[in-house]
Amino acid sequence: MKSKSVRIVGAGLxxxxxxxxxxxxxASVQFLDxxxxxxxxxxxxxKSGNFENPDLIIIATPPSAFKSAIEREASLNPQAILxxxxxxxxxxxxxxxxxxxxxxxxxxxHPMAGxxxxxxxxxxxxxxxxxxxxxxxxxxxxxxxxxxxxxxxxACGAQVVQMSAKEHDQRVALISHLxxxxxxxxxxxxxxxxxxxxxxxxxxxxxxxxxxxxDPKLWGEILAANxxxxxxxxxxxxxxxxxxxxxxxxxxxxxxLVAAGRVGKSAIPGKHGGKSREYSYLPIVIDDRPxxxxxxxxxxxxxxxxxxxxxxxxxxxxxxxxxxxxxxxEDIERLSEFxxxxxxxxxxxx
Amino acid sequence: MKSKSVRIVGAGLxxxxxxxxxxxxxASVQFLDxxxxxxxxxxxxxKSGNFENPDLIIIATPPSAFKSAIEREASLNPQAILxxxxxxxxxxxxxxxxxxxxxxxxxxxHPMAGxxxxxxxxxxxxxxxxxxxxxxxxxxxxxxxxxxxxxxxxACGAQVVQMSAKEHDQRVALISHLxxxxxxxxxxxxxxxxxxxxxxxxxxxxxxxxxxxxDPKLWGEILAANxxxxxxxxxxxxxxxxxxxxxxxxxxxxxxLVAAGRVGKSAIPGKHGGKSREYSYLPIVIDDRPxxxxxxxxxxxxxxxxxxxxxxxxxxxxxxxxxxxxxxxEDIERLSEFxxxxxxxxxxxx
Numbered sequence: 243m244k245s246k247s248v249r250i251v252g253a254g255l256x257x258x259x260x261x262x263x264x265x266x267x268x269a270s271v272q273f274l275d276x277x278x279x280x281x282x283x284x285x286x287x288x289k290s291g292n293f294e295n296p297d298l299i300i301i302a303t304p305p306s307a308f309k310s311a312i313e314r315e316a317s318l319n320p321q322a323i324l325x326x327x328x329x330x331x332x333x334x335x336x337x338x339x340x341x342x343x344x345x346x347x348x349x350x351x352h353p354m355a356g357x358x359x360x361x362x363x364x365x366x367x368x369x370x371x372x373x374x375x376x377x378x379x380x381x382x383x384x385x386x387x388x389x390x391x392x393x394x395x396x397a398c399g400a401q402v403v404q405m406s407a408k409e410h411d412q413r414v415a416l417i418s419h420l421x422x423x424x425x426x427x428x429x430x431x432x433x434x435x436x437x438x439x440x441x442x443x444x445x446x447x448x449x450x451x452x453x454x455x456x457d458p459k460l461w462g463e464i465l466a467a468n469x470x471x472x473x474x475x476x477x478x479x480x481x482x483x484x485x486x487x488x489x490x491x492x493x494x495x496x497x498x499l500v501a502a503g504r505v506g507k508s509a510i511p512g513k514h515g516g517k518s519r520e521y522s523y524l525p526i527v528i529d530d531r532p533x534x535x536x537x538x539x540x541x542x543x544x545x546x547x548x549x550x551x552x553x554x555x556x557x558x559x560x561x562x563x564x565x566x567x568x569x570x571x572e573d574i575e576r577l578s579e580f581x582x583x584x585x586x587x588x589x590x591x592x
Numbered sequence: 593m594k595s596k597s598v599r600i601v602g603a604g605l606x607x608x609x610x611x612x613x614x615x616x617x618x619a620s621v622q623f624l625d626x627x628x629x630x631x632x633x634x635x636x637x638x639k640s641g642n643f644e645n646p647d648l649i650i651i652a653t654p655p656s657a658f659k660s661a662i663e664r665e666a667s668l669n670p671q672a673i674l675x676x677x678x679x680x681x682x683x684x685x686x687x688x689x690x691x692x693x694x695x696x697x698x699x700x701x702h703p704m705a706g707x708x709x710x711x712x713x714x715x716x717x718x719x720x721x722x723x724x725x726x727x728x729x730x731x732x733x734x735x736x737x738x739x740x741x742x743x744x745x746x747a748c749g750a751q752v753v754q755m756s757a758k759e760h761d762q763r764v765a766l767i768s769h770l771x772x773x774x775x776x777x778x779x780x781x782x783x784x785x786x787x788x789x790x791x792x793x794x795x796x797x798x799x800x801x802x803x804x805x806x807d808p809k810l811w812g813e814i815l816a817a818n819x820x821x822x823x824x825x826x827x828x829x830x831x832x833x834x835x836x837x838x839x840x841x842x843x844x845x846x847x848x849l850v851a852a853g854r855v856g857k858s859a860i861p862g863k864h865g866g867k868s869r870e871y872s873y874l875p876i877v878i879d880d881r882p883x884x885x886x887x888x889x890x891x892x893x894x895x896x897x898x899x900x901x902x903x904x905x906x907x908x909x910x911x912x913x914x915x916x917x918x919x920x921x922e923d924i925e926r927l928s929e930f931x932x933x934x935x936x937x938x939x940x941x942x
């Protein structure tokens with residue numbers, strides 16, 4: 243993005259984070275926001291540039307402000323390319339199509355990243371690192387507009403994923419809007435309960451209601467904009483819940499509930515955007531002293547086994563730790579034997 | 593717990609974590625488990641002791657194995673004090689009350705801590721640090737039994753919270769069993785969907801369905817044991833969901849859903865009733881080839897910095913990976929400088 247000038251309309255979490263990343267990639271960046279404090283903070287944060295006639299305008303407003311913002315910017319800057327970052331894609335494209343000649347220089351996009359906190363103050367340049375970033379160009383989108391959007395995405399360290407606006411909206415209904423609705427419904431059940439009860443809450447509850455902390459106005463607009471795709475999912479959930487409630491008492495019904503959830507959860511790929519892969523796991527008990535991890539990994543390298551992932555369980559003051567190595571299934575026996583011969587305390591999970 | 597001998601029946605996550613903490617507090621610890629591999633790993637991990645006639649027996653089995661385990665241990669060890677760690681408290685006390693003379697030397701307890709992963713392999717001595725740990729002594733519980741339970745809790749670094757078994761069961765229905773049921777219901781909706789859709793999933797979905805990874809058999813038993821308290825909560829959720837589905841379309845209904853969730857979420861006290869473990873995090877981009885992790889940990893050992901925890905973000909086919917080291921805050925600058933000089937690609941989070 244070297245030597246490009248970028249105006250970002252909307253100095254919220256996403257807009258400001260993009261600004262930070264583009265600035266780091268060599269672009270000149272400036273912010274506009276109806277909230278003058280947010281505008282000031284964002285411009286300060288990225289050390290904004292003074293320019294007119296930006297090459298690119300990124301609309302990063304809430305959905306309800308999108309149409310008026312893009313209408314104004316498009317007419318003031320007839321040469322500029324425009325993109326958005328909204329969570330729903332069918333509706334903004336429909337709005338853009340009502341503005342004469344705009345479809346060709348507009349590319350709809352949606353970065354699959356966010357935080358439950360909001361505002362420029364929570365912005366981070368690495369918010370999009372290795373995340374998927376959807377682009378939904380239409381047949382009318384020019385090559386230049388699409389290329390500019392892809393350059394922004396690459397400059398943010400994210401991965402371009404292309405699909406139609408409709409496809410996108412159906413997917414996010416399932417992976418983003420349904421979880422938001424469910425988390426909010428669950429959290430709402432906590433209202434009015436004894437604060438002493440809630441003081442016992444552990445990580446399970448806290449994680450499950452984390453996104454219930456989202457901004458009601460913004461998320462009200464997002465969910466409403468994607469109602470058509472979201473409603474069937476809520477109705478399916480309602481049907482499962484009713485079935486659960488009316489099923490015969492006893493462990494079997496609850497076990498099949500948790501089992502069904504586990505199957506669903508395991509359908510989520512292990513990492514951002516990559517296929518999930520079957521690893522085998524090898525737990526090894528090590529003493530807690532400096533150098534142990536290094537020696538262990540040196541031994542793995544000697545065995546010529548690649549470590550795909552790992553987890554370390556160890557707490558301050560504990561004399562031993564379990565390190566669990568995730569490796570390709572075909573390597574597990576060989577590595578297990580090699581490490582055992584090398585004197586390591588190798589256990590087997592199964 | 594110095595000079596106390598403790599037998600733990602059930603070498604799962606909770607039992608093994610208690611064993612690690614009690615061992616560190618000076619107790620002799622040994623494990624029994626129907627799964628001989630789990631028993632071996634747990635005994636290895638805590639460097640178990642050889643003794644008979646334990647002072648204390650902790651029943652840390654799944655609910656369905658509780659009765660037979662405590663019956664056997666109580667009759668084999670007529671002098672020992674016994675406690676449990678089950679997630680539901682009314683039912684085990686009922687079971688204990690059917691065994692002649694056992695109520696006085698039994699104290700029911702429930703540590704408010706857990707993980708979505710299970711087994712001795714995931715155990716950590718600090719699992720209970722600063723967490724609430726409920727005890728539910730009855731009128732028949734002896735002073736000695738209650739004191740022993742409280743000493744275990746203190747040795748694990750947790751905080752004693754006393755209440756009746758019934759009160760406990762109602763509270764956990766709201767803060768633990770309802771979230772489990774909801775997370776499982778949500779995750780079940782993902783089954784059968786296009787894997788490409790799910791590849792876009794971000795932290796929101798992942799957090800919301802994290803506990804849906806729980807063990808179906810264990811959680812089937814837990815939820816069934818607390819059905820009486822859980823069912824009214826599910827029915828209330830069902831009613832809210834039906835209301836949401838039938839409300840008039842448009843942003844207002846979604847905004848009030850998210851707003852209600854936000855109010856409920858804010859009712860949860862900020863911390864787990866105690867200090868949280870403060871680590872600092874250092875992300876390092878490494879090449880994906882054998883030996884890299886070993887060299888990195890060797891460098892950390894050379895810098896004499898202890899790695900408290902770590903996470904590896906890396907997807908198949910990706911040429912680089914981000915490894916994030918969790919270390920004591922006072923070490924972060926020194927390690928960052930050391931590794932940078934050593935040629936590592938160290939990033940800063942802020």
